[in-house]
Amino acid sequence: MIESCGVPHPEVDLILVNGQPADFRHAIAGDADIELYPAGTRVPEFKEKRLQPTTTSRFVADGHLGTLARNLRLLGFDVAYDPQAEDRQLLDIMKRENRALLTRDRRLLMHAVVETGYCPRSQNADEQTVEVIRRFDLLRSLAPFTRCLRCNAPLRKVSKAEVIERLEPLTKIYYEQFRRCTGCGQIYWAGSHFSKLQKRLEQIRANCA
Ligand SMILES: [Zn+2]
Numbered sequence: 001m002i003e004s005c006g007v008p009h010p011e012v013d014l015i016l017v018n019g020q021p022a023d024f025r026h027a028i029a030g031d032a033d034i035e036l037y038p039a040g041t042r043v044p045e046f047k048e049k050r051l052q053p054t055t056t057s058r059f060v061a062d063g064h065l066g067t068l069a070r071n072l073r074l075l076g077f078d079v080a081y082d083p084q085a086e087d088r089q090l091l092d093i094m095k096r097e098n099r100a101l102l103t104r105d106r107r108l109l110m111h112a113v114v115e116t117g118y119c120p121r122s123q124n125a126d127e128q129t130v131e132v133i134r135r136f137d138l139l140r141s142l143a144p145f146t147r148c149l150r151c152n153a154p155l156r157k158v159s160k161a162e163v164i165e166r167l168e169p170l171t172k173i174y175y176e177q178f179r180r181c182t183g184c185g186q187i188y189w190a191g192s193h194f195s196k197l198q199k200r201l202e203q204i205r206a207n208c209a
Helices: 066-074 087-096 125-135 160-166 169-174 194-208
Strands: 012-017 020-022 034-038 058-061 078-081 100-102 155-158 178-181
Touching: 058 066, 058 087, 066 078, 066 125, 066 194, 087 100, 125 194, 155 160, 160 178
Parallel strands: 058 078, 058 100
Antiparallel strands: 012 020, 012 034, 155 178
């Protein structure tokens, strides 16, 4: 009934029927006052009757959310992302790897197999990032620059000697600290792009508070 009004079930954190908490299996008999609350609303009552988990920090993002996926990886979060993935594949990986689904496709979010998910409201990727951090209460779990932006694997600190043969001449001269992706081998360092990224992350962090 809720979804027939256009609200996907993963967006509903608390249902009150005539003032009493209910879950998704509740059958409406006759006239009833129904109140719905999204995750993150500050309704102090019925804490134990919430329908959405708050401990998710692993995600799968649909093909339209590439910049959001990249931002979340930049902040250290595990985000499966494949721009070619079809709906069925997104649901498969969500289920198999116990990830929350990020999509602006409300129909997809309404799919019965979806347990946890979120529909970013903004079209702007930085604002979407703030929304996701708030929705899943992630502000204290940020670990910037610890995950590969290309393949999502964790980065590991490496000595300069380990990677020196793969560095460009100027990088060899100017930089001392390096991280290498444990998945694809990409090498990261705090190059010219770094301060710009850091400023963006600071902005996102400030907007989350
Ligand atoms: Zn990688």
